[in-house]
Each structure stands twice: as C-alpha cells, then as structure tokens.
Amino acid sequence: MNHGVSIAIAARRTGLSQHVIRAWEKRYGAIRPSRTDTKRRLYSDEEIERLQLLRRATQAGHSIGNIATLAVDALRILAEEKTPDGAPMRLPDTAETILSAALDAVRSLDCTALESVLQSGVVTLGRGLLTLRVIVPLIQQIGDGWERGTLRIAHEHCVSAVIRTMLGSFVHGYSPTANAPVLVVTTPPGQVHELGALIVASTATDCGWKVVYLGPSLPPEEIAAVYERSNANALALSIIYPADDPTLPAQLRAIRQLLPTAPIIAGGRATVSYQAVLSEVRFTVCEDIASTIRVLEAVRMARIPSAS
Amino acid sequence: MNHGVSIAIAARRTGLSQHVIRAWEKRYGAIRPSRTDTKRRLYSDEEIERLQLLRRATQAGHSIGNIATLAVDALRILAEEKTPDGAPMRLPDTAETILSAALDAVRSLDCTALESVLQSGVVTLGRGLLTLRVIVPLIQQIGDGWERGTLRIAHEHCVSAVIRTMLGSFVHGYSPTANAPVLVVTTPPGQVHELGALIVASTATDCGWKVVYLGPSLPPEEIAAVYERSNANALALSIIYPADDPTLPAQLRAIRQLLPTAPIIAGGRATVSYQAVLSEVRFTVCEDIASTIRVLEAVRMARIPSAS
C-alpha cells in the first residue's frame, strides 16, 4: 500500500519534532511505523493523522502517557475538546513569530514560503487563532505598508491570493451537524473585497454553523433568494473597502425589505461610514471577530430550542 | 516505432540531472530505457512520464529507494496525480459521474456537498484530470445555465468560491525544485475573473514550474516588477471576460514594452477578440490547457541550460 514518508516529512506535517515522535514511539508505543530493511521509519497517512491528533490532544492538556495507546476515534474526541479558559499561555508569543515570518515571506514576494508559514501556523495555532492573531494583522499590515509605499500592489495581490485560498479551505472544513444553524455570507454589490466575508465564514464554520458562502458583490434579490432557499438562520455581510459608495444604502435597504425579519450581521472597517443606514435597517454591527462570535452565539440561542 | 529521446532531452523534460537519471536506473532499477546499438539510452514518453512521477513523489517526501520500482499507477497516487491524455480507460466515465454529481450539488446550492464531490474527484482523477474534465466543464455549464436563466447569479458565485479555493490549493502544492523554471501568472487590468489564471497556475505547478500567482487585474508596471524580481522565465495572462475592453490593447502593449524579450503566454476565451493586438505584441496564444502545457514545455526546453 502506501509506502510511507520519512520521519522528517512526518515531523513537518505534524508539527512535532523528530525527537518527540521517536520518544512517543519508544516510550509509549503511541505508533508503530513500518520500517525499511535498514530500520528507517516509514509513516503512512493514517499514522500521521494519529500523530496530529495526539499532538492536539496533548496541547489540550491531556498527558501523552495516558492517551498514547488510545484508538483514533477516542483521540478525535479529545482533540476536538475546547479549552475554555485553561488556554495555553505561550501561544501569543508563537503567533507573533509566525506573523513576522509571514511578513518576511511577503516582503521577499515568496508566496510558497508564505503558504508554508501559514500552513505550519494552522498546525500550531489552529484555525481560529491563526485567523485572529496572524491573518487579520497580516492583512492590516499589508494595507498599511501599501499606503506608506513600502509594499507594492503586487505584494498585496499575491498575499490576498494565498490568504484567499487558505481561508476558503477553512469554510467547509467540518462535516455539517444535522441541525446546525445556517449562515449565509457575502458582500453587498460594489463591495469587491471578499477577505472579510471569508473570515466571517470560516469563523462561523469554526463555531459549528453550516455556512453558505457566496463570494463578493451579490445583488439583494440574489441574497434573499439564497437565504430562503437554504433555510438560513442569519445573514452576514462584510463591508470593507469603498467607504463612500453612494449606492450602498439603497442596496442595504433593499436587502432588509426582502428579508424583513432575518438577523443580519454587518462587519468590516467601512461600517463606521454607513452607521446611519445600518441602524435604520436594523443590521447588527460587529466591530471585530470576537463580537461577531458573540452575536452568532446569541442568534443561535434565540432559535426556538425545538429539541429538549 | 517511437524512437525515444536522448538522456539530455529527458533531463530537460523531467527537471532531473543526467546524473540522477542514471543513478536511479543503476541503483534502484527505476527505469529501463531501451538502448541504441551503441548502448546509448533512449527514453520513451512513458519513461519520461515515469521519471516525472518519481520526481514529484520524491518531492512529496517519499524516498527514491522505496518507490523506485513501484508501478506507474501507484506512483500516480503518491505523486498526487497527473495524466496528460494517455489516460486509463475507465476514467472518462468516472469524470462524467463526478461532473453530474457536482452539477446536482450546484443546483441544490449545497456548497458543502460540491466541495466533497470535488474532493473525492481529486482522489479519483488527480488534479490534472479533475481540472480538465470536471472543473472546466462545470464552469462552462454554470455559465450556460446562467445565460439560459436556469441558474441564478448566486449559483455562479457560490461555485466560483468553491472552485477558487480548490484551484488555489493546487498552486503551491509542491515544494519548489532547486532550478525549476519560474512562471508568473496574473490577468491584465480590467480582467477580474481569476479562475482561468488559477487553472494555468495549477497546471504549471503540476508540470514542475515554480509559480508566482498574483491574482487578477494587475497593472503592467507591477507585473513587470514582479517578473524581474522573481527571475521569471515566462509570464502567463488569462483573458476571459470583458471581450470588448477598449483599454486592454494599450495595457498589453505596455506589458510588452516593459518586458521586451519575455515569453508571454495568453489564454482564455476572450483572446479571440484581441487577436490583432496579441500577435502585434508577440504573445503566444493558447486555446486550451493542452496547448498551454505544450507551450510551457517548449519554453522550458528553450531555456539555456546555464547551470551544471
């Protein structure tokens, strides 16, 4: 079957050091990779996944000695567990390291490097933290650098492309739960930047929502049609760049008119420029990701708790 | 009978050095090229493809010693796939199945389902075939359905978002080879559709190029600056949608002026509308993916083998 990869690759893909991988094997029998004739370890995809799960479970506070021999399914459960407050303390530090590594990659216009930095960030921080502590600041700083003239448009484009891909891969990441609430995410017409919308989409996915992501710049009728066809529970709109679009208020009113009762969330830097309309049409404005999460949580709770 | 090519050509086409090719043959029996009467090696297309697969599999972390004698099919799996056209026979059937499953998912606006259909398609068909036989037709049919009114704009947006993410994840898939040729991919200003550019980018990655993907709609000066900073060997531009942009010819001329000698490839549906300019500025126009691959191959061969 799959002949497996070397320990170096296994280490890279799991975020563990080679030393740790060997130690876990020797001391706890956590895995039993096949060997070549000359005793070199060969890791299959399954074993690598197992190592990833072990890693996340240990980071969540479980001690390796206790969980090393558990079945994969059990590990999946342990690894999924959140750490509400006993959160690891050293992570902010790591986030900054990753961020600066990412900025270096951007400056040298090395998209491949940027991607692998971010990829390792996913392993280390997880999606949520990576988004919050790395991707958002990164976008911010690229924007600043561009305005100050230290970075070119091309830098911004290149980074956007990579981030776009990464965030996109977060959106449908988890298999949907049966009765998960549904969130429609898009941007109103004229709002061409989709990164904000993607951040919301991936965050919502992370929080257990089923997300229908529609890309940027969609007309009100389309938004409304999709909202109803998909039995959505909320709508999220990202408003970032053109902060002085005279046609936007009309669009927002049209949306509200088509969806009179829907919970609609608006977020993004440019929301401040449209405060009047936004409150007029009763959109919930979110300043940042944290408040978005809170609002999503509130909407979810407000749903009629049918079962039990 | 296929006469086969010399080891020098084989080295060029695979990106491997002659030494390595010989070493793989001698040490691992990885290939067994036919010989002339005077014992010179002659490589057939199949053998060259095998070498390419081996190269990609090793880049993916598999050690040459373990995989050298594997069958081509197994290699395809390890190398994550590619089949220019001499494909296995049952695949067209599979491709159609996947395509229709994808269309179903689109019609019911279930992005999650679409994503998992495509994901399984990657496993079954590999990146190259999935792109050729599923993604491209899918885009085509969505476009048709939209024009006929059976599908909404929202469908198109939703599908684009999913495909955008999937193609994006293909682009930087492999770790760059030391002396891989570099291709810059983008679209000229005003060309906002990036799917075509992404298809080229992912195809080129598949062929062993190092790709610098810059997203859509980049000004000529930016393109040129990146081209030179990244020591690129070629530039690819996708021209798909506005087929009647009066400013585009000027942009194309500007690009050619900034990069007088660079090999520039233009592809996409709208190229027919700009034929006059395109030939004036000496862009190589590609009708489809296959011809793009051929042109890339030609450019790679034309490179003066400076090193070694």
Add this chain to the structure above:
DNA sequence: CCCGAGTTGTCAAGAGTTTGTCTATGCATC
C-alpha cells in the same frame, strides 16, 4: 515548604544509510 519519584521534551554522540554530485576513462557521434 521542600523532597523524591515519575513524566516529558530536548539534546548529543557515534554509527550507519541514502542520495545527489563528480571524476576518470573510453567509446560514439558529428
């Protein structure tokens, strides 16, 4: 509050393996 005992990540040294690259020599081709 301090002390062992157990746990866990990290490291170093020495031996062995893998693999890309290079040389030298002779033949082939043009």
Add this chain to the structure above:
DNA sequence: GATGCATAGACAAACTCTTGACAACTCGGG
C-alpha cells in the same frame, strides 16, 4: 578533434538510528 554519452567508482552532505543523559515540570507526602 570537439562534444556528448556510458560505466565505474568515489565523495560529501544530509538523513536516521539508538542509546543515554539532562532539565523542567507535576504531584503526593513529609
């Protein structure tokens, strides 16, 4: 005769393996 290819052998750099040791940390008890 200049260039390209074949073979064989030699290297060096990069990887891995195993063993043993060490430091930081946790935890229960004195």
